[in-house]
Amino acid sequence: xxxxxxxxxxxxxxxxxxxxxxxxxxxxxxxxxxxxxxxxxxxxxxxxxxxxxxxxxxxxxxxxxxxxxxxxxxxxxxxxxxxxxxxxxxxxxxxxxxxxxxxxxxxxxx
Amino acid sequence: xxxxxxxxxxxxxxxxxxxxxxxxxxxxxxxxxxxxxxxxxxxxxxxxxxxxxxxxxxxxxxxxxxxxxxxxxxxxxxxxxxxxxxxxxxxxxxxxxxxxxxxxxxxxxxxx
Numbered sequence: 001x002x003x004x005x006x007x008x009x010x011x012x013x014x015x016x017x018x019x020x021x022x023x024x025x026x027x028x029x030x031x032x033x034x035x036x037x038x039x040x041x042x043x044x045x046x047x048x049x050x051x052x053x054x055x056x057x058x059x060x061x062x063x064x065x066x067x068x069x070x071x072x073x074x075x076x077x078x079x080x081x082x083x084x085x086x087x088x089x090x091x092x093x094x095x096x097x098x099x100x101x102x103x104x105x106x107x108x109x110x
Numbered sequence: 111x112x113x114x115x116x117x118x119x120x121x122x123x124x125x126x127x128x129x130x131x132x133x134x135x136x137x138x139x140x141x142x143x144x145x146x147x148x149x150x151x152x153x154x155x156x157x158x159x160x161x162x163x164x165x166x167x168x169x170x171x172x173x174x175x176x177x178x179x180x181x182x183x184x185x186x187x188x189x190x191x192x193x194x195x196x197x198x199x200x201x202x203x204x205x206x207x208x209x210x211x212x213x214x215x216x217x218x219x220x221x222x
């Protein structure tokens with residue numbers, strides 16, 4: 001049990017819509033990372049937040065954006081959804097170099 | 111850029127067989143190395159880690175040794191169980207606070 005929770009667990013959207021995914025941790029870890037995992041693939045790094053500031057970004061377009069709040073919970077926002085955005089979205093909080101993952105949100109874009 | 115290579119799956123073993131899943135990483139700097147496991151329909155669970163050369167990580171009967179000379183971090187278990195069936199990911203991280211780099215993962219299927 002990592003103490004990292006994500007919501008919702010599943011959701012279905014249509015192309016062009018916007019979605020917000022949420023992540024929270026009981027641990028008080030001040031760094032959160034988001035990853036996208038397409039079916040049958042390994043997770044790909046989207047971005048990381050440290051003390052409410054973006055602290056690194058992977059090869060994802062600007063329509064992927066995020067927030068981190070003072071209590072270190074976080075949101076991932078995706079605008080103008082595309083079919084290829086269908087994936088499992090994972091957040092992870094960090095202690096030192098170790099990242100602890102939540103159960104993920106499975107997004108289906110139709 | 112930095113990358114990681116794992117042996118391709120699926121790997122199918124009988125219960126109590128010996129397991130090795132090979133992992134090699136790019137030899138840039140001194141990464142910390144991790145193995146994560148993903149059970150069907152779930153997120154990633156940390157299995158073990160090693161942060162410097164010759165360290166051995168171990169957990170739940172799984173072991174992996176950080177081999178800098180061969181840039182490898184192979185996962186081993188002496189006797190697998192059906193419950194070990196999952197996808198295993200090797201992932202280096204090249205700086206504290208950085209990103210994990212994942213390969214495709216290796217699917218393990220253990221038959222009774």
